[in-house]
Amino acid sequence: MLKPLSASKWNYTTAAHLLNRAGFGGPPAQIEELVALGPEKSVSLLLDYEKIPDPTPDPEWARPDPTRMAALREMRSAPMEEKQQMQKDERQLQRQRMMKLRGWWFGRMASGPRPLQEKMVLFWHGHFATSVEKVRDAYYMWRQNELFRRLATGNWQQLLTAVAKDPAMLIWLDQAQSRKNHPNENFAREVMELFALGEGHYTEKDITEAARALTGWSLNREEQSFVDRPRIHDTGEKTFLGKTGNLDGNDVIAQIVAQPQAARFISAKLWNYFAGEAPSDELNSQLAAVFRKSGNNFKPLLRVMFASEEFYSPSVVRNQVKSPVQWLVGSVRVLEMQLPPPIVCWGMTRNLGQDLFAPPNVKGWDGGVTWITTNNLLARYNQAAALVQGDYSGMSGANFAKKPGQGDRAEKVLKKIRPQAADVGKIFTEKERTDKTALVAALEKRLLQSKLKEKQARTLQEFLDSQGQLDDGDILTAIRLVMSTPEYQLT
Amino acid sequence: MKPDSTLKTRREFLRTTVLGSAMSWTVPAFLSNTFAALHANAADSSTQIATGRDSTILVVLQMAGGNDGLNTLVPHSNDHYRSARPKLALKAEDVLKINDDVALHKSLAGFKGLYDAGQLSIVQGVGYPNPNRSHFRSTEIWQTASDSNRFESTGWLGRYFDNTCSGCDPTVGVTIGRSMPQAFAAKKPKGICFDDPKNYRFKKADKPGADEMDTTEESYRKLNEPDEAMMMSDNSGGTIAAISGAATHSGAPLDFIERTALDAQVSSEQVRAIAAKAENKAVYPSSQLANSLKLVAKLIGGGMATRVYYVSQGGYDTHTNQLPAQERLLRDLGDSVKAFMDDMKAQGNTGRVLVMTFSEFGRRVAENANGGTDHGAAAPLFIIGGKVKSGLLGKYPSLAPGDLFQGDIKYTVDFRSVYAGVLEEWLNTKSTPVLGKKFEPMRVV
Numbered sequence: 062m063l064k065p066l067s068a069s070k071w072n073y074t075t076a077a078h079l080l081n082r083a084g085f086g087g088p089p090a091q092i093e094e095l096v097a098l099g100p101e102k103s104v105s106l107l108l109d110y111e112k113i114p115d116p117t118p119d120p121e122w123a124r125p126d127p128t129r130m131a132a133l134r135e136m137r138s139a140p141m142e143e144k145q146q147m148q149k150d151e152r153q154l155q156r157q158r159m160m161k162l163r164g165w166w167f168g169r170m171a172s173g174p175r176p177l178q179e180k181m182v183l184f185w186h187g188h189f190a191t192s193v194e195k196v197r198d199a200y201y202m203w204r205q206n207e208l209f210r211r212l213a214t215g216n217w218q219q220l221l222t223a224v225a226k227d228p229a230m231l232i233w234l235d236q237a238q239s240r241k242n243h244p245n246e247n248f249a250r251e252v253m254e255l256f257a258l259g260e261g262h263y264t265e266k267d268i269t270e271a272a273r274a275l276t277g278w279s280l281n282r283e284e285q286s287f288v289d290r291p292r293i294h295d296t297g298e299k300t301f302l303g304k305t306g307n308l309d310g311n312d313v314i315a316q317i318v319a320q321p322q323a324a325r326f327i328s329a330k331l332w333n334y335f336a337g338e339a340p341s342d343e344l345n346s347q348l349a350a351v352f353r354k355s356g357n358n359f360k361p362l363l364r365v366m367f368a369s370e371e372f373y374s375p376s377v378v379r380n381q382v383k384s385p386v387q388w389l390v391g392s393v394r395v396l397e398m399q400l401p402p403p404i405v406c407w408g409m410t411r412n413l414g415q416d417l418f419a420p421p422n423v424k425g426w427d428g429g430v431t432w433i434t435t436n437n438l439l440a441r442y443n444q445a446a447a448l449v450q451g452d453y454s455g456m457s458g459a460n461f462a463k464k465p466g467q468g469d470r471a472e473k474v475l476k477k478i479r480p481q482a483a484d485v486g487k488i489f490t491e492k493e494r495t496d497k498t499a500l501v502a503a504l505e506k507r508l509l510q511s512k513l514k515e516k517q518a519r520t521l522q523e524f525l526d527s528q529g530q531l532d533d534g535d536i537l538t539a540i541r542l543v544m545s546t547p548e549y550q551l552t
Numbered sequence: 553m554k555p556d557s558t559l560k561t562r563r564e565f566l567r568t569t570v571l572g573s574a575m576s577w578t579v580p581a582f583l584s585n586t587f588a589a590l591h592a593n594a595a596d597s598s599t600q601i602a603t604g605r606d607s608t609i610l611v612v613l614q615m616a617g618g619n620d621g622l623n624t625l626v627p628h629s630n631d632h633y634r635s636a637r638p639k640l641a642l643k644a645e646d647v648l649k650i651n652d653d654v655a656l657h658k659s660l661a662g663f664k665g666l667y668d669a670g671q672l673s674i675v676q677g678v679g680y681p682n683p684n685r686s687h688f689r690s691t692e693i694w695q696t697a698s699d700s701n702r703f704e705s706t707g708w709l710g711r712y713f714d715n716t717c718s719g720c721d722p723t724v725g726v727t728i729g730r731s732m733p734q735a736f737a738a739k740k741p742k743g744i745c746f747d748d749p750k751n752y753r754f755k756k757a758d759k760p761g762a763d764e765m766d767t768t769e770e771s772y773r774k775l776n777e778p779d780e781a782m783m784m785s786d787n788s789g790g791t792i793a794a795i796s797g798a799a800t801h802s803g804a805p806l807d808f809i810e811r812t813a814l815d816a817q818v819s820s821e822q823v824r825a826i827a828a829k830a831e832n833k834a835v836y837p838s839s840q841l842a843n844s845l846k847l848v849a850k851l852i853g854g855g856m857a858t859r860v861y862y863v864s865q866g867g868y869d870t871h872t873n874q875l876p877a878q879e880r881l882l883r884d885l886g887d888s889v890k891a892f893m894d895d896m897k898a899q900g901n902t903g904r905v906l907v908m909t910f911s912e913f914g915r916r917v918a919e920n921a922n923g924g925t926d927h928g929a930a931a932p933l934f935i936i937g938g939k940v941k942s943g944l945l946g947k948y949p950s951l952a953p954g955d956l957f958q959g960d961i962k963y964t965v966d967f968r969s970v971y972a973g974v975l976e977e978w979l980n981t982k983s984t985p986v987l988g989k990k991f992e993p994m995r996v997v
Contacts, residue, residue, distance in 0.1 A: 436746035547809035
């Protein structure tokens with residue numbers, strides 16, 4: 062098990078698979094480049110991303126604002142009418158910044174030079190699923206996103222510690238309000254249940270003890286940063302996962318990471334994320350062993366995973382349901398087109414069940430086949446028309462509504478946007494644009510990196526035949542049709 | 553009519569219409585024929601098949617986040633309640649008295665009206681042994697009806713469909729929302745979900761001419777058709793989902809998506825036709841829950857064959873500043889459900905519907921330092937309908953400190969006996985196969 066994939070099995074399909082999973086996919090030319098590089102160098106190209114400069118600038122508001130607390134205080138004590146206006150302004154400011162932040166991240170995923178790093182940021186966002194609905198501050202959300210980026214493939218203990226001290230997380234799971242007389246168990250529970258060990262590997266008593274140990278780790282709202290406050294720390298003796306003493310937050314994290322189960326848990330979750338299925342017990346043991354041997358560092362584990370035979374087995378390749386983000390970003394990448402404006406990206410992914418920076422709960426998105434419902438599937442098919450043909454008529458409804466019953470907002474929002482269709486001349490050759498059989502083959506190669514069922518290919522061919530001489534609009538419709546198949550929902 | 557001939561008719565239909573002339577295919581005719589046949593079968597059986605136009609309907613209403621039961625059904629004269637909650641205990645003027653011991657939160661005026669009309673029953677102290685205080689785990693326990701130390705992959709409603717539904721169409725279960733609750737997870741998944749009927753369809757693009765777009769839609773249908781081999785294959789089940797899934801190995805994502813694609817096609821025309829035609833005959837508040845219930849009312853009025861609807865309301869995780877938040881949520885709940893029942897009355901369907909609420913847990917007896925409450929255990933649930941056994945059911949758990957377990961009240965009614973009552977007495981099916989073991993059915997109707 063975990064043998065490296067032999068060079069003889071390296072071809073367009075396997076290279077495309079690597080690019081799809083370790084990134085967000087790419088056009089045929091990029092896949093061919095990886096084919097030429099061979100498996101080992103291809104993995105390095107994606108994984109050793111530090112070697113590639115990423116010049117994306119931070120949003121201009123992405124720094125601590127020393128006047129913010131004073132402003133919020135002023136808002137709270139202002140007379141009623143003034144207060145309402147100030148609250149409205151604050152909400153609007155945060156909404157604008159969040160939209161900017163979403164666009165900024167979508168941009169990095171769709172055209173940034175380090176797709177694997179962004180894919181890991183997306184993993185960590187789903188793993189430590191924190192929502193702006195409670196945090197209510199775009200700066201904190203950006204900061205957490207940057208933390209995931211900085212430690213994307215780093216050390217597990219370092220990452221867990223940083224997350225425990227992250228302002229957005231301190232707010233999200235109420236650690237900021239925990240003190241020795243009233244320890245709040247929310248973070249203590251989830252760090253074990255959802256982040257690092259999984260249900261059944263600790264007791265209720267471990268939770269209350271961890272909550273006591275974590276008291277003192279708090280948020281300095283004035284400076285918008287983590288603070289350790291000894292005065293609210295419970296200095297009494299605690300026993301946590303078998304260790305006894307005046308334990309603190311660092312002890313809690315260290316003790317969690319020291320559990321053999323910790324390595325099993327996170328390596329299984331990573332395998333599931335990249336391979337699209339839970340690993341067998343045996344495979345999980347091997348992955349966990351690699352992880353522990355490396356000192357709980359993610360990069361060596363990922364290198365072994367992406368190079369392994371198992372990662373390219375038939376049950377893995379083209380058998381993962383695309384997440385809404387993968388659907389959007391991947392489509393933009395294979396079609397070599399610009400991302401739609403941030404509000405459209407947000408509306409599309411949210412409509413398909415994945416609202417970045419606002420996961421449904423701390424468990425994150427369930428993923429897999431749960432992305433697909435009758436409703437979401439039709440929405441994918443309709444949004445394919447919006448994306449490819451630049452026809453937003455299929456996107457009406459509640460997509461952009463802040464609250465239910467504001468469906469009309471969609472039309473208003475969309476009216477202001479000049480949609481861009483995919484550029485047929487850029488992605489298909491002259492021959493492909495005129496020879497229908499060649500076009501079907503090119504569509505399969507670019508969009509699916511594999512073949513349609515024979516009957517489907519015939520249907521597509523018949524559609525093209527019925528259009529007579531092809532114009533760009535017909536080809537765009539054909540792209541939309543391929544995207545409106547069950548097969549396209551997989552990667 | 554024998555089941556065999558029903559199924560043959562059904563396969564016949566699927567072959568000739570779906571595969572033959574998709575464009576001329578009209579769903580409702582097919583559905584009503586099939587249902588009529590299946591319903592006739594069911595008449596002789598002790599178990600009612602989960603489909604049919606005149607059958608009883610269950611509406612499950614999830615109050616997500618863990619509703620504070622103590623401030624919902626308030627033990628207003630209880631000293632332990634007042635001493636545990638110096639800030640949060642509700643005053644006499646903030647409650648609607650049921651009797652000398654308990655009262656409803658004042659913003660549940662809608663529920664009080666239903667209670668007085670004999671259409672609301674309150675089941676007290678509902679929970680389960682060894683309660684779990686994690687949202688996700690406890691929600692999962694309620695959704696799968698499992699013991700708290702066991703993990704079930706299927707949901708209780710999914711198992712109900714698996715047990716009674718070999719022949720019903722995908723609309724037997726309808727979730728209003730973007731994703732399917734775990735309660736619907738089944739060996740052979742059934743049910744559809746959507747949040748807005750207008751968008752529940754394959755849309756034609758605007759630009760090209762009409763003829764051209766018909767070609768696009770026809771191509772879409774063909775691209776999403778299951779293989780003929782699948783459709784022709786013999787199958788002991790009878791649903792579209794089962795037939796389309798029979799020929800491929802189960803569990804594969806592609807298989808799942810293909811089945812969903814077919815279910816989407818089948819149900820989309822029907823849902824849209826009904827939603828466009830039907831009208832609400834009551835005044836609802838303006839909220840997401842109210843919008844969901846409005847839609848459910850339309851679908852019921854329009855004659856959908858649905859037996860189980862699922863709606864949800866979120867926001868009950870009140871760790872901080874609970875009073876205003878819960879007041880708003882409960883008002884929305886009471887007013888929305890009251891409007892829904894008014895709508896049912898106008899439709900003449902009061903006696904056909906049963907609304908059951910649930911929340912994954914109640915909250916601690918003691919308030920926390922942030923004007924809120926933390927995750928707890930047992931809580932009341934509500935059952936609403938024209939035929940409910942109105943009044944207080946079960947027993948209010950003791951709040952005496954010595955009777956608490958880790959600061960939580962102990963349950964007096966296992967939620968699965970409520971499910972058992974709903975299954976046996978309302979959905980007319982045996983509860984043991986669905987719940988995995990015998991629970992004493994609570995007399996809910």
